[in-house]
Amino acid sequence: MLNSPALADGTKLVGRILLALMFVLAGYSKISGYAGTQQYMASAGVPAILLPLVIAVELLGGLMVVLGWKTRLAAFALAGFTLAATLLFHMNWAQPMQQLLFMKNLSVVGGFLVLFAAGPGRLSLDRG
16 A cells, blocks of 8 residues: 555645645745835845745745646755755744744755655656
8 A cells, every 4th residue: 555656646746735835825925025025035134136036936936846847846946945045044043943943944955855856746747
């Protein structure tokens, strides 16, 4: 049973959705909270002009992973994006919550790297 292709493909689909959901929701919330997000980015030394790119990466990359379209490319890009965001925004380890967010993000990077290596499964537009 554990070697079932149907189980593996279903699990990859659920895993893709769970990995990407955070990015789709975050990208969408940045649209409605645009000014506040610009201020937060600026407080970390990130130019606010990059916000449209951030929204596009989160929304489009997340949707690509959910749909399983160009999955390996999207997974690799989101792994890099998440690592960069982690290093920019979650390095204040004097705050326990920042330590937790740092470790959570490293786990997400790991998940995207596994997806990059394993592919999206047959329940995807890539069918691979």
